[in-house]
Amino acid sequence: xxxxxxxxxxxxxxxxxxxxxxxxxxxxxxxxxxxxxxxxxxxxxxxxxxxxxxxxxxxxxxxxxxxxxxxxxxxxxxxxxxxxxxxxxxxxxxxxxxxxxxxxxxxxxxxxxxxxxxxxxxxxxxxxxxxxxxxxxxxxxxxxxxxxxxxxxxxxxxxxxxxxxxxxxxxxxxxxxxxxxxxxxxxxxxxxxxxxxxxxxxxxxxxxxxxxxxxxxxxxxxxxxxxxxxxxxxxxxxxxxxxxxxxxxxxxxxxxxxxxxxxxxxxxxxxxxxxxxxxxxxxxxxxxxxxxxxxxxxxxxxxxxxxxxxxxxxxxxxxxxxxxxx
DNA sequence: CGTATTTGACCCGCGC
DNA sequence: GCGCGGGTCAAATACG
Numbered sequence: 001x002x003x004x005x006x007x008x009x010x011x012x013x014x015x016x017x018x019x020x021x022x023x024x025x026x027x028x029x030x031x032x033x034x035x036x037x038x039x040x041x042x043x044x045x046x047x048x049x050x051x052x053x054x055x056x057x058x059x060x061x062x063x064x065x066x067x068x069x070x071x072x073x074x075x076x077x078x079x080x081x082x083x084x085x086x087x088x089x090x091x092x093x094x095x096x097x098x099x100x101x102x103x104x105x106x107x108x109x110x111x112x113x114x115x116x117x118x119x120x121x122x123x124x125x126x127x128x129x130x131x132x133x134x135x136x137x138x139x140x141x142x143x144x145x146x147x148x149x150x151x152x153x154x155x156x157x158x159x160x161x162x163x164x165x166x167x168x169x170x171x172x173x174x175x176x177x178x179x180x181x182x183x184x185x186x187x188x189x190x191x192x193x194x195x196x197x198x199x200x201x202x203x204x205x206x207x208x209x210x211x212x213x214x215x216x217x218x219x220x221x222x223x224x225x226x227x228x229x230x231x232x233x234x235x236x237x238x239x240x241x242x243x244x245x246x247x248x249x250x251x252x253x254x255x256x257x258x259x260x261x262x263x264x265x266x267x268x269x270x271x272x273x274x275x276x277x278x279x280x281x282x283x284x285x286x287x288x289x290x291x292x293x294x295x296x297x298x299x300x301x302x303x304x305x306x307x308x309x310x311x312x313x314x315x316x317x318x319x320x321x322x323x324x325x326x
Numbered sequence: 327c328g329t330a331t332t333t334g335a336c337c338c339g340c341g342c
Numbered sequence: 343g344c345g346c347g348g349g350t351c352a353a354a355t356a357c358g
Contacts, residue, residue, distance in 0.1 A: 161347085331354100339349100341344105
């Protein structure tokens with residue numbers, strides 16, 4: 001164990017952050033940017049992420065309703081091009097079976113919450129008991145073989161329930177930090193078993209233990225998911241989990257490395273800002289694990305500086321590859 | 327032995 | 343009021 005810990009440098013720990021595992025090919029939001037969506041970005045370690053990433057995309061997206069979910073929970077999914085003119089960022093159907101690059105769609109559930117709140121106002125409570133307040137929630141869909149995706153935080157599973165009309169159970173997790181009451185639900189899509197739906201609720205009141213407290217994770221379960229990376233000798237403790245790590249907040253397809261972005265992955269050409277980077281684990285079994293890294297681009301220089309400050313960029317991307325993009 | 331997970335019971339909100 | 347389903351609790355169990 002000691003030898004493993006020895007190679008868990010701060011860099012490698014940082015590399016296990018959320019973005020290193022998921023390819024965020026699209027972020028979507030109903031209407032205007034909400035505070036909750038920014039909270040989600042904060043959750044992901046980009047507290048001041050340039051809000052312009054929430055460019056209007058809804059016109060090119062198709063609402064997707066999970067059959068097993070309550071009717072009030074609507075997932076926006078950009079990869080089900082039911083409309084001919086859809087300029088969706090990616091097409092799920094085009095994904096090769098062995099393409100383990102995760103695809104994530106962020107869903108803002110604030111609308112749902114506001115609707116519920118309105119309902120409560122119109123309909124008097126049956127009891128005097130105070131209704132349990134709910135934190136803003138975000139759901140996103142990830143194409144992944146593993147249910148519980150490592151996101152840099154430590155989670156304790158506190159429940160599991162069978163989901164109606166679905167063969168896949170839903171897991172309930174709580175952040176292990178005592179002062180933090182962030183929860184997340186993890187379930188596999190019934191309609192597409194390759195898709196994992198993760199719903200976060202609340203905002204972390206603390207930094208990611210994997211990012212800011214590298215020594216603290218040496219005995220944590222999360223450490224088992226730290227991916228092996230070029231330059232680090234530690235093998236991936238979970239090859240299935242870490243077959244592909246990618247970060248791609250795409251808004252400008254002509255900046256994308258062509259070898260990484262298939263035609264089906266291209267974001268709408270009119271989206272003229274953003275960046276993309278990809279990181280694949282070459283030690284994994286994935287046939288796609290061949291490319292180390294491609295440059296990132298940032299629409300807003302402040303965002304670039306911010307990420308650098310958070311160590312999310314500079315530890316992964318050589319400075320020569322970081323390009324400010326105005 | 328300490329910690330994490332499992333799982334049945336329980337609570338609560340909602341629709342009928 | 344009742345049943346259903348989602349969410350949570352907590353004792354039992356597993357694991358390192």
